Amino acid sequence: MISRTHIAVAASAGACALALGVTAPAMAAPAQAQDKAMVSVFHGIPGMTVDVYANGDELLSDFKPGTVTDPQSLDAGTYDIRIFEAGQGPDGTPALEKQVKVPEGGNATVAAHLSADGDPQLTAFTNDVSKVDAGKARLTVRHVAAAPAVDVRAGGQPVFTDLTNPNEDTAAVDAGTVNTDVVLAGTDTVAIGPAALDLKEGTSNVVYAWGSAEDKNLALATQTFSGMESMPSGVHAGGGGAAAATPNSSDQWLAWAAAAGAITVAGVLVARQVAGRRG
Amino acid sequence: MAAAALAAVLGVSGRTSNPGPAPPDFGSTPSGQRAATAPSPDRTESQADTPLEATPERVRIPDVGLDARVRPVGVTEQGAMTVPEDPSVSGWYRYGPVPGSPHGSAVLVGHVDSDTGALGEFAALYEVQRGDRVEVRRAKAAPAVYRVVSRATVPKDELPPSVFRRTGAPVLTLITCAPPFVPERGGYRANLVVTAEPLQG
Numbered sequence: 466m467i468s469r470t471h472i473a474v475a476a477s478a479g480a481c482a483l484a485l486g487v488t489a490p491a492m493a494a495p496a497q498a499q500d501k502a503m504v505s506v507f508h509g510i511p512g513m514t515v516d517v518y519a520n521g522d523e524l525l526s527d528f529k530p531g532t533v534t535d536p537q538s539l540d541a542g543t544y545d546i547r548i549f550e551a552g553q554g555p556d557g558t559p560a561l562e563k564q565v566k567v568p569e570g571g572n573a574t575v576a577a578h579l580s581a582d583g584d585p586q587l588t589a590f591t592n593d594v595s596k597v598d599a600g601k602a603r604l605t606v607r608h609v610a611a612a613p614a615v616d617v618r619a620g621g622q623p624v625f626t627d628l629t630n631p632n633e634d635t636a637a638v639d640a641g642t643v644n645t646d647v648v649l650a651g652t653d654t655v656a657i658g659p660a661a662l663d664l665k666e667g668t669s670n671v672v673y674a675w676g677s678a679e680d681k682n683l684a685l686a687t688q689t690f691s692g693m694e695s696m697p698s699g700v701h702a703g704g705g706g707a708a709a710a711t712p713n714s715s716d717q718w719l720a721w722a723a724a725a726g727a728i729t730v731a732g733v734l735v736a737r738q739v740a741g742r743r744g
Numbered sequence: 745m746a747a748a749a750l751a752a753v754l755g756v757s758g759r760t761s762n763p764g765p766a767p768p769d770f771g772s773t774p775s776g777q778r779a780a781t782a783p784s785p786d787r788t789e790s791q792a793d794t795p796l797e798a799t800p801e802r803v804r805i806p807d808v809g810l811d812a813r814v815r816p817v818g819v820t821e822q823g824a825m826t827v828p829e830d831p832s833v834s835g836w837y838r839y840g841p842v843p844g845s846p847h848g849s850a851v852l853v854g855h856v857d858s859d860t861g862a863l864g865e866f867a868a869l870y871e872v873q874r875g876d877r878v879e880v881r882r883a884k885a886a887p888a889v890y891r892v893v894s895r896a897t898v899p900k901d902e903l904p905p906s907v908f909r910r911t912g913a914p915v916l917t918l919i920t921c922a923p924p925f926v927p928e929r930g931g932y933r934a935n936l937v938v939t940a941e942p943l944q945g
Contacts, residue, residue, distance in 0.1 A: 598819075598823050599818075599819045599823055599825075599839065600818050600819035600823065600839065640818075640839070666818075666839040667839065667910075694839065694908075694910065696903070696905045696907065696908035697819050697823060697824050697825035697837075697908070698819075698822065698823040698824050699824040699825070699900055699901070699903070700824065700825045700827065700853055700900070700903060700919050700921075700935055701824055701825075701827060701900070701921070701930075701931075701932075702827045702853050702854060702855050702856055702864075702866065702919060702920045702921040702932075702935070703855065703856050703857060703920075703921030703925070703931045703932035704831065704855055704856070704857040704858040704859045704860070704861075704862075704864070704931070705857055705858065705859045705860065705861050705931075706857065706925040706927065706931060706932075707857035707858070707861045707862065707863055708856040708857040708863055708864070708867045708870070708921070708923075709857075709923040709924070709925035709932065
């Protein structure tokens with residue numbers, strides 16, 4: 466369940482520079498032109514309603530804490546993201562500002578949140594919208610709270626351990642509803658939850674642990690991406706071979722014979738056409 | 745090569761709604777894969793929640809005497825579609841569309857036979873013809889009614905992904921196993937795939 470820890474940590478370490486190295490996922494790509502990227506914004510700074518500007522243009526207004534936008538298709542490129550207290554932009558002093566590079570075909574969430582020490586900051590995360598195996602869902606947890614290292618548990622069992630701000634961890638889990646909570650790392654001291662998460666098959670679910678431990682307003686927010694399903698690896702719907710061998714199955718063998726005949730006939734037709742062209 | 749030969753399709757490509765008995769050589773159009781492999785055309789809706797009342801309970805194809813109870817199934821530990829052990833019971837792939845859904849391919853599966861030698865209900869799929877009526881009885885909704893448009897035999901490892909598509913034109917897909925039967929390679933090597941389209945009105 467934690468097999469991807471090192472990958473996720475590596476991705477998060479690079480998050481400040483936001484290099485979206487993922488290849489364009491098959492399901493996400495068709496809806497957008499190749500020079501586009503999908504970008505969403507999460508607001509995890511308690512007590513502050515904000516406006517969000519990208520390159521001087523208002524992207525979001527009156528954006529409330531604990532909410533995440535639907536992904537928007539933006540031209541790939543570098544954006545100057547500025548966060549203002551609602552109504553203060555775009556000419557005032559931004560509360561937060563960051564250059565974010567959005568490569569084409571990428572999928573990212575820009576999170577405005579508190580650091581472990583409680584200072585507002587912006588972090589850009591790459592969303593993994595690659596396929597998951599049949600029957601699975603992807604669960605990603607991002608620690609964007611003013612809080613120490615935590616473990617994330619599902620059904621009482623640790624799924625992610627020692628997760629620190631502003632990092633994430635990811636795993637493919639069985640689809641279904643799981644009861645999750647967040648505990649202080651290495652302890653049973655519940656910091657957030659428990660909360661029931663409905664992880665639908667073939668989806669990517671990003672859970673933000675946000676807020677401030679000191680201010681006792683730690684909470685979870687969830688962002689879901691769909692369309693990551695895969696077909697089952699096979700359909701094994703046979704038994705002992707009776708249907709291939711019973712005397713009663715003459716009908717089916719006639720059918721197979723008919724099929725073989727059809728192929729033969731088609732083959733002859735093609736051959737004739739070829740011969741005709743030659744002639 | 746035998747598998748490749750069986751990959752040929754017993755398809756019926758005609759798109760008319762003539763419900764009359766299909767001619768004996770209904771396999772005469774080798775392009776019959778169309779219905780089973782048609783790409784999703786225009787819809788992009790994602791999987792919808794399944795209303796409880798729409799859960800399929802029974803599938804019937806009266807023309808060939810198929811009548812099987814249906815229960816929801818998912819995938820095995822190995823990632824294959826779960827198939828009910830009892831060959832008289834059909835499995836509905838609960839992660840995909842529900843029969844009667846306006847989008848995508850609702851998949852029902854059934855064992856063609858059992859380990860003990862009994863034929864399964866889905867063995868009757870070997871005899872379906874174009875136009876055969878398929879009824880899916882639902883818990884608290886009117887039956888979803890389809891008619892067979894194609895039948896294809898494909899090697900198990902070449903089952904088209906479109907069989908499990910969740911978007912695009914609505915179809916009902918019925919799957920079982922088909923010869924060749926090679927015990928030393930795990931039994932049947934092919935899948936029989938019957939595609940049915942919603943019956944209008």
